[in-house]
Amino acid sequence: MAKNASSPGRRFMKLAGMTASIATKTVSNSIRNFNADEDQKNESRSKMFQDIGLQIADTLGEMKGAVMKVGQIASQYKDIFPPEVAKAIAKLQRQAPPMPFADIKKQVEKELGKPLAQIFQHFEEQPFAAASIGQVHKATLPDGKEVVVKVQYPGVDEACESDLKQVRLALRLMGVLKVDKKLQDRLFQEIQDSLHEELNYEIEAQNLDVFRTFHQNLDPQIIIPQVFPDYSSRRVLTLSLEKGESIETASTWDVATRNAMGRRLVRALGQQMFFLKRFHCDPHPGNFAFRPDGSVIIYDFGGVKTLSTDLVERFKSLVRAGRQHDIPVIEQHLMALDALAEQGKFPVELYQKWLEVLLRPLTTQYDFAENSAHHDGVILVKKSLKYWDTFKPSPDTLMVNRTISGHYWNLIHLKVDDNLNDLFEELVPSLS
Structure with missing residues (x-):
């Protein structure tokens, strides 16, 4: 460039x-x-x-x-x-074209304060991933440990x-923009905050440490790369190289392994949302890798969303109301979340049909490869279109919805065929 x-x-x-x-x-x-x-x-x-x-x-x-x-x-x-x-x-x-190695070398040396040859035993010139704000190179530390080095493009943050x-x-x-001025302000503030965090690799390093500790204590088969702080800065992030197979390769493994990995993805997301109250919110398949023993590797913690305790309790209450098909309570929660413009306008029978479709993958024996809920949802969209203005995009729910739907498609890619109801109950217990 x-x-x-x-x-x-x-x-x-x-x-x-x-x-x-x-x-x-x-x-x-x-x-x-x-x-x-x-x-x-x-x-x-x-x-x-x-x-x-x-x-x-x-x-x-x-x-x-x-x-x-x-x-x-x-x-x-x-x-x-x-x-x-x-x-x-x-x-x-999609991926961006890589930046010339000379610019990357200069950025690493400026950030870490030494010539590249003195910092790393080996540093691959060709990146294996390039994105909008930086690119990733494989390297070897002086002690022989294999690492990946994420380097931010010069001048991006300015x-x-x-x-x-x-x-x-x-x-x-x-x-x-299908939202009013007040809502626009909130949305763009969230985009600005998200951008600010992604541009600061020190924040991503903290996220990696927090999520790594959290998951290690709950399930050692959720693998999150380790940060090497001596080789990291605000614009350079050095991590352990954690190898795994792509979602396409993992989808060819036996159904028991695929189901174990699917459960691991769902449980990890639920534990992050409902217990840690911070969650990895970029469910792109490229941010996950898999091992034949059922382990799941999670990459890229630049995008993390923090939830308030009140919001987490609101989501739990909404899920419980959904499971009970209690439409008036559902609408009360949607109004509080700024996701509904007017109560009583969307027909009850359509709510009931949507609830069945949305809950089906989590409450029944469900073959994700067959994807019946999605196909039935497409039919329901056509019937629901004239009421669409009843609902509003809510800043509190946008990233949650995007992450959950992204993982739904990850389970489809993995061809999971399982009944996740026990997992659903574990994450959001019904009130007895």
Whole structure:
């Protein structure tokens, strides 16, 4: 990447150009469809959202660094975008091209205060993973221990705040944020906090230590890399190399092993949410690896969400009300979570059908490869569309929903076939 391409002025101009173009498209679309009927307006709006979504994805995808990370985080909050936009910017989650090794070497030496050859016995020039704010290299410590070194791209953190403001302005101008101003403020504050934490590898190192200790005491087969603080800093993070197989490989193992790994994933997430009150909130399959003995390795603790005690109790109460099919109590909790606009509007019979679909994978013998709940959910979506404005994206539930649904798909990839009801009861006991 050429240095001038990442300069603040150049980046600002690119983002400002994108914002101006989006504003023009939005106004032109409104004028062009002033006298159109409702169907024509909807079709035109959908086409405009597709174009704008692609434009955002292409612009942010070119601009390695904080702005691409903003786009990735925004794509995680799919609920706040129309589907056309969410689909386009979801591609930002894919890997970025690597940065030249000379820049990486310079960053490591600057952060750790010595020539690279004096710090590591060996350091692979070619990264084995590259993302929006940094890349990962294999290396060997002076004592021969194999490690991985996560290196943040130079200058990423400095651009963060202005990038976020520009992306927010672009989204506001296109009129696609489906939430009011107050809720937008909360959402973008959460995005800003998340970005700030991901850019500080010292925070990730603390997260790794906390989660490693927590899980070691509960289940030694949940494996979390160890931090080497003498080889780490705010922008460099050195971790033990924990080898495992991909989710695709693990899906070919026998059903008993697959079920053990699936249970381990579900239990770990539940224990984090309900007991630790902090959870790993990036369920991308690439953040997990598996071993034939049923062990699960969890990588990348840059994205961690902390839950208040009140919120955890609210979630438990909501789960219990859901299991009892108590619609009035469910709605009370959804209102308190800012997830429901109006009580009594969504039909009771649809609630009942949704509850059956949502609880099926956790309360019955369920073949995740068959994925019946998802297929029935697609049918229910069509029946529920006209009531969709009854529900709102809530900052308190967005990351929880995203993480749970992400792990649901991980269990599908693992082809788990099990009855998880006992695990569900263990994590959120019914009130007797």
